[in-house]
Amino acid sequence: MNVYIAEFIGTALLLAMGSGVVANVVLNKTKGQNSGWMVITTAWALGVFIGVVVAGPHSGAHLNPAVSIGLAIVGEFGWEMVPGYILAQVLGAMFGAGISYLVYKDHFDVTDDPALKFAPFGTAPAIRKLSSNFTSEVIGTFVLIIVILYSTGPVIDDGQGTPIGLGSIGALPVAFLVWVIGLSLGGTTGYAINPARDLGPRIMHQLLPIKGKGTSDWSYSWVPIVGPVVGAALAASLFLLLGTGGVL
Template sequence: MSSSDIFIGETIGTAILILLGGGVVAAVVLKASKARNAGWVAITFGWGFAVLTAVYISAPLSGAHLNPAVTLGIAITSGDWGDVGVYWAGQLLGAMIGAALVWLAYYGQFHAHLTDREIVGAAADAQAKAVEAREKGAGPVLGVFSTGPEIRNAAMNLATEIIGTFVLVLAVVTQGLNNEGNGLGAVGGLMVALVVVGIGLSLGGPTGYAINPARDLGPRIVHALLPLPNKGGSDWGYAWIPVVGPLIGAAAAAGLYNVAFA
């Protein structure tokens, strides 16, 4: 596959991934959404279906990595590093596009949520609360775009992301690769989607299971740029964990694969 096919495939696929994955979070948490309060199970299955849809759309072009950690794991196991930068660039751009599409799809709900007095406080306090949020951490809708911990402890949060991504990448490199070994095949796509659901149900509680640096960083950048009223901060102090943790987890999974399976 050519570099242009890889870039286009990863951009489209990751945009679909974030549109549907971020979309289910928006559906569950935003005011005036018919799916509000549907719960964690809806979110985890929504993300699983998002992975499945994105994989089948993008696999013919790029092999459907859709995740810099998956790309890193495949590069380590295969020894082919030639297109890693192209994959990562497409994934980050696609994640940003997908996050912007979630904002467009739920534009009215974002506005209703962020102007609700019970959510952002009285009008007289809104500006002060927004400043405080920018300085101290996450705004009230950041969870639609990116992840955050329930208990803020860098070592624990990093370990959770490492472990979750380790499971994901080990599943990809042992079961999910196509015949060329450079991406997800048809059956592999279904298997990985189910693994993502399993990770969300079993390991997603502490941090929201980013397990994908582009999935977290791209939408976080979009959150910082969007003209959302009373949006608060983008929690940049935490942002390194869902980037570094998945990359470490991917490298560990690929290392184990090379020792035990290759």
């Protein structure tokens, strides 16, 4: 499978599950309405598991621009491939969010609150203080990237000698990592920790003909984009500074 197609499919599966669980929990008249944060964080983690299982053998299953950038900073991913990966991830996230909208369209229609209609698409802070929200995204992504860098195996390539990332630590450990970040650090902003996860669905919210949808809150959108990139850069820089000479 082409690496970019793999990133598209893996990210689409991640967002179909992640956007879908939020819709199931917050929209009216669903079977899972009001089932809570544990359900949301668990399904997001298992969505990561699904995406990594499918994309991992082909692209390294970054599924996240922060991962691609972090790996490029430490020299384990070619910078020339970063734009293509990010584009595939954003488009995959858009497609996955679109799938969840199709599944839950009737429930969007019977939900009146615009904020609840937005929730399956983009993140929003519990307390809107941009400096704190930004810090939350930086820290959450730092944890994600530093654990990935210290836990993965040997470098893998595209079969022609071009590095596409470090060997997978396995889909289940990555899922547990995302799960604990959501449970521990995610209550402030909804833990985007992934620019594509927020940007792609936010674009879909803007484009889709959702009845009574309200604003897509573009004034906040830079936080879940810039925060994860900064967090990834800090994690990668620390990894290099410690001079491990490779993964532990």
